[in-house]
Amino acid sequence: MTNKSDFALEMIDISKSFGNTVALSNVDLQVKKGTIHGLIGQNGAGKSTLMKILSGLYPSGTYTGQIIVDGKVAELNSALDAQSIGISIVPQETTVADTLTVAENIMLPEMSRNPLKVYKKSGVVKRASEFLSSYNIPLQPDKLASSLTLAEKQILMIARAIYLQPQVLVLDEPTSSLTGDEIKNLFEVTRTLKSLGITTVFITHKMDEIIELCDSISILRDGKIVCQIDRSGFDVDELVSHMIGRDLGDLYPPQHRVGQDAPVVLKVTDLVVENPRKPGQPLLEPFSFELRQGEILGLGGLVGSGRTEIVKALFGHYKILDGKLEVQGNPIQTRSVSESISHGFGYITEDRKAEGLFFNLAIKQNFTASIIEKLTRASFLQKGEEKSRARVYLETLQVKPQDLDASVSSLSGGNQQKVVLGKSLITDPSILMLDEPTKGVDIASKAEIYKTIVEFAKAGYSVLLISSEFPELLALSHRVIVFSGGRNVGEIASGLENEKELMLMAIGATKS
Numbered sequence: 001m002t003n004k005s006d007f008a009l010e011m012i013d014i015s016k017s018f019g020n021t022v023a024l025s026n027v028d029l030q031v032k033k034g035t036i037h038g039l040i041g042q043n044g045a046g047k048s049t050l051m052k053i054l055s056g057l058y059p060s061g062t063y064t065g066q067i068i069v070d071g072k073v074a075e076l077n078s079a080l081d082a083q084s085i086g087i088s089i090v091p092q093e094t095t096v097a098d099t100l101t102v103a104e105n106i107m108l109p110e111m112s113r114n115p116l117k118v119y120k121k122s123g124v125v126k127r128a129s130e131f132l133s134s135y136n137i138p139l140q141p142d143k144l145a146s147s148l149t150l151a152e153k154q155i156l157m158i159a160r161a162i163y164l165q166p167q168v169l170v171l172d173e174p175t176s177s178l179t180g181d182e183i184k185n186l187f188e189v190t191r192t193l194k195s196l197g198i199t200t201v202f203i204t205h206k207m208d209e210i211i212e213l214c215d216s217i218s219i220l221r222d223g224k225i226v227c228q229i230d231r232s233g234f235d236v237d238e239l240v241s242h243m244i245g246r247d248l249g250d251l252y253p254p255q256h257r258v259g260q261d262a263p264v265v266l267k268v269t270d271l272v273v274e275n276p277r278k279p280g281q282p283l284l285e286p287f288s289f290e291l292r293q294g295e296i297l298g299l300g301g302l303v304g305s306g307r308t309e310i311v312k313a314l315f316g317h318y319k320i321l322d323g324k325l326e327v328q329g330n331p332i333q334t335r336s337v338s339e340s341i342s343h344g345f346g347y348i349t350e351d352r353k354a355e356g357l358f359f360n361l362a363i364k365q366n367f368t369a370s371i372i373e374k375l376t377r378a379s380f381l382q383k384g385e386e387k388s389r390a391r392v393y394l395e396t397l398q399v400k401p402q403d404l405d406a407s408v409s410s411l412s413g414g415n416q417q418k419v420v421l422g423k424s425l426i427t428d429p430s431i432l433m434l435d436e437p438t439k440g441v442d443i444a445s446k447a448e449i450y451k452t453i454v455e456f457a458k459a460g461y462s463v464l465l466i467s468s469e470f471p472e473l474l475a476l477s478h479r480v481i482v483f484s485g486g487r488n489v490g491e492i493a494s495g496l497e498n499e500k501e502l503m504l505m506a507i508g509a510t511k512s
């Protein structure tokens with residue numbers, strides 16, 4: 001018989017429902033001590049719910065089953081209970097305190113456990129700074145959390161979890177806002193923790209991360225564990241078919257041709273975007289490009305290279321200081337979001353929490369929020385029409401659950417991302433700007449989203465695509481303009497074989 005203490009963690013026969021939705025049904029999860037265990041499964045499979053149970057967020061009594069940590073039965077009624085037996089979780093959605101500094105965020109759990117203790121500011125900064133440098137975590141301790149990028153906030157959450165010196169660290173899609181070096185850095189930290197005997201549960205949709213990092217995995221499908229596999233048995237195609245219950249088929253749809261004679265829909269000439277933190281100063285070097293009808297134009301580069309800022313400027317979020325914008329040959333300006341929408345722009349943000357969704361509203365209201373005027377007659381909302389318009393996107397994007405009245409806050413992370421996409425498609429934009437459209441989306445749903453994007457372009461619309469997943473960018477785009485350090489450093493042709501060249505250009509190693 002196996003000695004129980006071989007396992008850092010056992011979750012036995014766990015079941016949990018939300019109303020009529022069965023999120024988990026008789027789930028058994030076993031994780032050996034000192035290993036990195038992957039937890040994979042499609043959007044809505046139950047991964048986050050299982051880990052919320054483990055982190056005390058869903059107290060005992062709201063589910064059935066047993067949790068055993070290091071051989072001992074654990075009753076977890078709060079996040080504090082979980083922390084006190086060495087479980088620390090980095091949730092899927094950002095939860096940093098914006099009004100506090102990096103150092104204060106890191107020390108927050110400790111400070112709230114000792115409410116009577118007085119913490120000196122300088123001491124907090126010093127301890128945080130020593131901790132950050134001991135793990136090579138590139139964050140400035142005295143910086144205010146509200147000024148961090150999404151990626152930095154993610155890194156901060158990871159730092160905060162590690163600072164608690166957990167025995168079991170749970171990372172729920174930690175890399176979805178990170179790229180290249182940041183992911184490498186996270187993997188190094190995770191391996192260091194492993195060498196110290198610490199156990200990690202790692203949730204991701206990216207198969208290459210599983211293959212690189214994990215010692216074993218469990219696959220969840222529709223709330224049930226379908227199998228547990230050790231590293232020696234890792235095979236991407238097999239993992240994917242276990243996950244979705246069938247073979248995937250082609251991930252990327254075939255590309256349609258866009259000829260040189262296709263009309264130019266958007267012409268950007270020497271555009272200078274203002275730095276929102278330094279009024280009057282440019283944020284990036286002047287840049288120019290043309291977008292043709294039916295074209296999917298990729299904007300490639302690393303985080304911070306300027307891609308997001310460009311689409312934000314075109315969508316009226318950032319001021320344009322100089323240069324020329326033409327849509328269908330007519331000079332235009334994008335001084336506000338509504339002005340930009342009136343010229344046919346649509347934008348899907350990478351940060352659904354901050355900009356994308358109305359969490360307290362139903363799926364159908366989120367889908368139709370931006371076309372509400374069109375659905376209102378004599379100040380009455382045409383409810384039937386609202387439903388039928390929303391249903392189209394519920395079905396094409398395969399949102400789960402297929403229930404227009406479900407609240408967006410109850411959806412899994414990936415399904416929320418599909419609602420963000422539908423919310424913009426419904427406005428019928430002629431130039432759709434997509435910033436990380438498949439972030440947190442499972443592989444089968446990715447294929448659906450790719451199909452939707454390509455169909456959209458084939459129908460004669462145009463797309464500006466930002467993605468940190470280079471294969472996705474190179475497979476979908478007709479060509480990719482590469483940015484590095486706020487500069488356009490050249491252009492790369494479509495095709496997966498160009499990934500290395502794209503990476504070299506993005507890091508500034510080559511120039512064309």
Ligand SMILES: Nc1ncnc2c1ncn2[C@@H]1O[C@H](COP(=O)(O)OP(=O)(O)OP(=O)(O)O)[C@@H](O)[C@H]1O
Pocket residue numbers: 018021022023041042043044045046047048049050092400401409410411412413414415440442
């Ligand atoms: N608070 C809630 N209220 C109602 N239903 C919920 C709630 N939280 C989760 N669910 C449902 O439980 C199921 C499992 O969701 P969960 O968030 O665990 O999925 P996941 O595997 O983490 O997916 P993703 O990869 O998209 O993050 C889904 O059907 C989801 O809609």
Ligand SMILES: [Mg+2]
Pocket residue numbers: 047048049092172412413414
């Ligand atoms: Mg999740």
